[in-house]
Amino acid sequence: MQNKKNLKIAFFGSSLVSAYWNGAATYYRGIVRALHQRGHEVTFYEPDAYQRQENRDMPDPDWAKVVVYPATEEAVLQALEDATHADIVVKASGVGVFDELLEAEVLKLQTPDRTVIFWDVDAPATLDRVQHNPQDSFRNHIPQYDLILTYGGGEPVIQAYEALGAKQCVPIYNALDTATHFPVEPNPKFACDLAFLGNRLPDREARVEQFFLDVAAKCPEQTFMIGGSGWGDKPMSPNVKYIGHVFTQDHNAFNCTPKAVLNISRESMARYGFSPATRVFEAAGAAACIITDYWEGIDFFFEPGTEILVARDGDEVAQIMAGLTEEKAKSIGEAAYKKVLAAHTYDHRADQLDQLLFSKISKKAGELV
DSSP, rough: OOOOOOEEEEEEESSOOOTTTOOOOOHHHHHHHHHHTTTTTEEEEEEEEETGGOOOOOOOOOTEEEEEEEESSHHHHHHHHHHGGGEEEEEESSSSSSHHHHHHHHHGOBBTTEEEEEEETHHHHHHHHHOOOOOOOOHGGGSSSSSHHHHHHHHHHHHHHHHOOSSSSEOOOBOOOTTTTTOOOOOOOGOOSSSEEEEOOOHHHHHIIIIIIHHHHHTSSOOEESSSTTOTSSSSOEEEEOOOOOOOGGGGHHSSOOOOOOOOOOHHHHHHHHOOOOHHHHHHHTTTEEEEEEEHHHHSSOOTTTBBBEESSHHHHHHHHOOOOOOHHHHHHHHHHHHHHOBBBBHHHHHHHHHHHHHHHHHHHHHHH
16 A cells, blocks of 8 residues: 555546536646645546637646546546556546446456545436436446545435445535635726626526526616626626636636625535535635525535525525625625635645545455455
């Protein structure tokens, strides 16, 4: 077994170097960078797909080796062969290319000295899929993984995975990457009363209409801004400005400039609860005043009313905005910033993950004695 401070980790995910149609990018970056800082060596395998390489928002980092492979079955199998150097092999959900093949083939890499993990960055969608389709190929793989990690979900997700036979399921929540997200000077191009950032997805669209677009239509005296891919043909009132994809380097200014920023959960994540989006922590790390739709578990991360504002529907968003002064918004943003630095950085998550990995490795080794 490798030295405790120098695990070799092979990570199969959607993309580390491009956030284009890839909401997990900043999550991967924060986790992988923090693991590197603890002495681990991470190789991140990602397919050349969905124009992500043409829309990179960062070069290859010095804290991970990035292997971009062609979107072919042969290339996937070659990447898996390359991953046999690792002590830990991670298959993330939503790679987007040959997911079923990867889910099955990584399990063949299990050995007494190699731990294989499934890391679900969209547990609500995965669980909904396998629970409604007993023939889903992933369902039979769940009990075979040494460990299931999830992007969020809390006890409902843990129980759901354990009911499907998971040996162990542990949430590793989103967090703040202090190296990339922090307060900056406001940028006039992002000036507005309320801003929302998120790609157009089927189980988010209705909630965006309710919590953002309908509110804007009812509040013509205020200004609104929406960023993210896919909204170009969506009907919007004249006081809404659509700015398209917002690159990662602009996230800080996007969060710092408006009076408030809005978090809108996807329907499935709101239903399971305990699933804060990465952007909640990014915005808190920029000391933004955050308004979020309600979901169970908010108070596990931030104190409603003082560190974050919570709305159960569009009318409550409008009410909050009507009474939100610049002073109050600043106070809430500063309180969120203090909380996220104290409890919700990727250093905190990596400490948790480090303990979990070595506990799993030690247990596996003990079972062989």
